[in-house]
Amino acid sequence: MRNNITRRKFVALASSSVAIAATPSWALTQDEARNLIDSLVAKINSVIGSGKPEATMIKELQGIFRRYADVQIMAQYALGVDGRRASASQKRAFGKAFEIYIARKYGKRFREFVGGKIEVKSSRKTKVGYEVKTTASLRGSAPFEVTFLVSSKSGKDLFFNMFIEGVNLLLTERTEIGALLDRNGGKIDKMIADLKKDG
Amino acid sequence: MSLSSPVRLFTKNVVLLFCTVIVTGCATNSGGSSDVIYDPNEDRNRKVHAFNVSLDKKIVRPVATKYSSALPDVIEDSIGNFASNLGQPSIMVNSVLQGDLQGVSLSATRFLTNSILGVGGLFNTAEKLGLKEHDTDFGETLYKWGAEEGKYVELPLLGPATVRSTTGIIVDLFTNPLSYAMSSPETYYGTLASTSAGLSARGRYASTIDSILYESADSYAQARLIYLQNRRFSLGDEGSFLSADDPYSDPYEDPYAQ
Numbered sequence: 001m002r003n004n005i006t007r008r009k010f011v012a013l014a015s016s017s018v019a020i021a022a023t024p025s026w027a028l029t030q031d032e033a034r035n036l037i038d039s040l041v042a043k044i045n046s047v048i049g050s051g052k053p054e055a056t057m058i059k060e061l062q063g064i065f066r067r068y069a070d071v072q073i074m075a076q077y078a079l080g081v082d083g084r085r086a087s088a089s090q091k092r093a094f095g096k097a098f099e100i101y102i103a104r105k106y107g108k109r110f111r112e113f114v115g116g117k118i119e120v121k122s123s124r125k126t127k128v129g130y131e132v133k134t135t136a137s138l139r140g141s142a143p144f145e146v147t148f149l150v151s152s153k154s155g156k157d158l159f160f161n162m163f164i165e166g167v168n169l170l171l172t173e174r175t176e177i178g179a180l181l182d183r184n185g186g187k188i189d190k191m192i193a194d195l196k197k198d199g
Numbered sequence: 200m201s202l203s204s205p206v207r208l209f210t211k212n213v214v215l216l217f218c219t220v221i222v223t224g225c226a227t228n229s230g231g232s233s234d235v236i237y238d239p240n241e242d243r244n245r246k247v248h249a250f251n252v253s254l255d256k257k258i259v260r261p262v263a264t265k266y267s268s269a270l271p272d273v274i275e276d277s278i279g280n281f282a283s284n285l286g287q288p289s290i291m292v293n294s295v296l297q298g299d300l301q302g303v304s305l306s307a308t309r310f311l312t313n314s315i316l317g318v319g320g321l322f323n324t325a326e327k328l329g330l331k332e333h334d335t336d337f338g339e340t341l342y343k344w345g346a347e348e349g350k351y352v353e354l355p356l357l358g359p360a361t362v363r364s365t366t367g368i369i370v371d372l373f374t375n376p377l378s379y380a381m382s383s384p385e386t387y388y389g390t391l392a393s394t395s396a397g398l399s400a401r402g403r404y405a406s407t408i409d410s411i412l413y414e415s416a417d418s419y420a421q422a423r424l425i426y427l428q429n430r431r432f433s434l435g436d437e438g439s440f441l442s443a444d445d446p447y448s449d450p451y452e453d454p455y456a457q
Contacts, residue, residue: 076454083455105414109407128449142332153451160450166432167425170450175424179417194416 028152033130034123036157037148040068041118041134048113058107062100070151070158071099078173082181082188090188097195102173113138118146128153128160236427238351247353248419252412254356259401260409266395267402275399277321282392284313284320289375290333296340305333337374338367342434351423359426
């Protein structure tokens with residue numbers, strides 16, 4: 001009898017987990033997308049407000065990126081069409097270098113945000129997930145718009161692109177990586193080495 | 200100076216301006232659509248860019264960094280407020296030309312509030328009162344009138360622009376009503392204030408500008424891309440980047456796609 005119940009429970013549990021696994025990846029809800037960015041923004045605000053030295057801020061930002069952003073898809077997009085001729089190990093090495101590069105690049109600019117604040121304003125559905133608009137108010141400048149694109153296609157709710165006053169992060173980084181490749185005669189390994197010392 | 204003379208001068212320049220617009224209208228129409236990036240004079244632009252970067256490295260950046268760190272933030276903010284307040288009448292004129300009544304009233308209210316309550320524009324009282332800021336220029340007026348964006352250009356000193364926005368800059372120089380209402384020493388205050396405000400911005404956003412000019416692999420391409428995206432965003436012309444590089448396209452489908 002007990003066994004039976006357990007078995008029934010097991011079956012119910014198993015089928016429900018199948019149901020979860022079968023839930024399409026785009027099933028991220030608007031609230032979930034908004035919550036993700038709310039919590040991201042709270043983290044960023046606390047780093048900005050902490051007054052910690054720059055190196056610490058960059059470290060913390062790297063952690064934030066790892067938790068909230070799909071850095072791997074960002075890296076792949078930044079590599080663009082050149083990614084097709086990259087080997088698996090080159091892709092891995094590039095992904096790693098890109099993660100550090102992006103945290104350093106944006107972390108260095110955190111200084112301008114000190115004393116500022118970011119607020120979530122609105123959200124709406126897009127093809128891939130949700131778009132969450134936020135407003136950043138910094139000292140001595142008019143508030144500006146920072147938009148995050150969120151998706152759960154990676155298996156987790158993560159943001160994969162960001163626009164600052166219309167400037168698309170993915171496009172900017174694709175241009176940067178493309179220029180780095182040009183500078184290195186199109187050689188992927190040399191570009192990765194350059195990216196490591198450059199960021 | 201009698202009152203009629205600045206008014207006459209203003210009218211004369213407005214007439215002149217319409218001639219310019221007609222000419223640029225034709226010139227920019229041949230300049231292709233605002234699809235992604237149209238930069239047929241890239242070689243020449245790159246030379247100007249190299250000049251701008253070396254000027255920034257040798258003069259603008261060192262002066263701006265010193266200037267921004269030497270002045271207390273309060274004073275820097277006041278100079279910035281003063282310069283931006285002097286720009287309001289020009290914003291008002293452009294709002295009129297765009298038929299944007301809300302813009303007219305926002306810029307007029309802002310100008311009056313900050314000039315009177317904000318002690319001649321030194322304080323941004325309007326913002327403290329929660330008044331929305333409206334910003335526009337003649338380049339935007341041209342956009343609203345249907346002029347094409349035209350070629351991308353990098354201007355000496357001023358940096359990234361398009362043919363349309365350059366026309367706007369030139370026209371705005373002549374149509375700020377304030378420069379006609381004031382006698383000569385006061386008009387320089389405005390120029391001085393905007394130069395100082397520019398230096399402040401260069402100093403304050405040093406790391407952002409540095410990251411574009413000195414830390415990117417191709418600062419020309421990066422400045423061009425950032426300028427065009429941001430300019431189109433502020434004009435509400437966001438469709439232009441969609442055709443080739445749809446920012447909402449799904450990178451998960453094929454991140455390595457062209």
